[in-house]
Amino acid sequence: xxxxxxxxxxxxxxxxxxxxxxxxxxxxxxxxxxxxxxxxxxxxxxxxxxxxxxxxxxxxxxxxxxxxxxxxxxxxxxxxxxxxxxxxxxxxxxxxxxxxxxxxxxxxxxxxxxxxxxxxxxxxxxxxxxxxxxxxxxxxxxxxxxxxxxxxxxxxxxxxxxxxxxxxxxxxxxxxxxxxxxxxxxxxxxxxxxxxxxxxxxxxxxxxxxxxxxx
Numbered sequence: 001x002x003x004x005x006x007x008x009x010x011x012x013x014x015x016x017x018x019x020x021x022x023x024x025x026x027x028x029x030x031x032x033x034x035x036x037x038x039x040x041x042x043x044x045x046x047x048x049x050x051x052x053x054x055x056x057x058x059x060x061x062x063x064x065x066x067x068x069x070x071x072x073x074x075x076x077x078x079x080x081x082x083x084x085x086x087x088x089x090x091x092x093x094x095x096x097x098x099x100x101x102x103x104x105x106x107x108x109x110x111x112x113x114x115x116x117x118x119x120x121x122x123x124x125x126x127x128x129x130x131x132x133x134x135x136x137x138x139x140x141x142x143x144x145x146x147x148x149x150x151x152x153x154x155x156x157x158x159x160x161x162x163x164x165x166x167x168x169x170x171x172x173x174x175x176x177x178x179x180x181x182x183x184x185x186x187x188x189x190x191x192x193x194x195x196x197x198x199x200x201x202x203x204x205x206x207x208x209x210x211x212x213x214x215x
Contacts, residue, residue: 029075029116032067038209044087044201059084077112100139106130125163132156171213179205
């Protein structure tokens with residue numbers, strides 16, 4: 001199952017669980033400031049398709065957020081996060097077995113529109129911009145290695161779209177979100193008259209998060 005399918009499945013579960021346990025009440029959203037963190041399942045996609053479930057790289061995200069109401073049930077939610085992305089490649093053959101992990105670390109700034117369907121359940125969508133702070137590739141198995149990648153060989157900025165759902169238990173919230181990059185991770189280069197982009201792929205990231213309201 002691809003990350004997009006995983007997100008739709010998780011979204012369905014959240015909707016079912018949330019509307020099953022939350023009773024009807026007046027819609028309301030309040031000003032919030034807090035911290036958040038979560039678990040990432042990342043991949044690189046090419047032409048809109050996930051390469052394979054075996055390419056999923058597990059990581060994390062952590063940062064801060066604010067919820068700024070613009071009506072009784074709609075708010076703008078900016079965030080600043082440190083997040084890991086990338087992909088994993090498993091190999092087997094010629095007597096060698098193992099995997100190589102392509103790791104990308106970003107400072108990410110999502111800007112979301114949050115709609116509180118009920119006081120305790122929200123859906124949110126918007127965009128994000130990211131700055132690449134470090135990158136490396138590591139290998140494990142029969143061949144072990146670790147090598148930093150020069151950021152000049154990759155696109156330093158990424159941008160994309162994001163959507164998710166959340167359930168609030170004041171002061172704690174949990175949620176699931178899917179991010180899809182609109183820019184390629186690799187940088188376009190010309191060598192010996194041939195122009196190429198490597199890796200010619202975009203970030204795909206499914207996040208399960210936990211947030212804590214500070215105010």
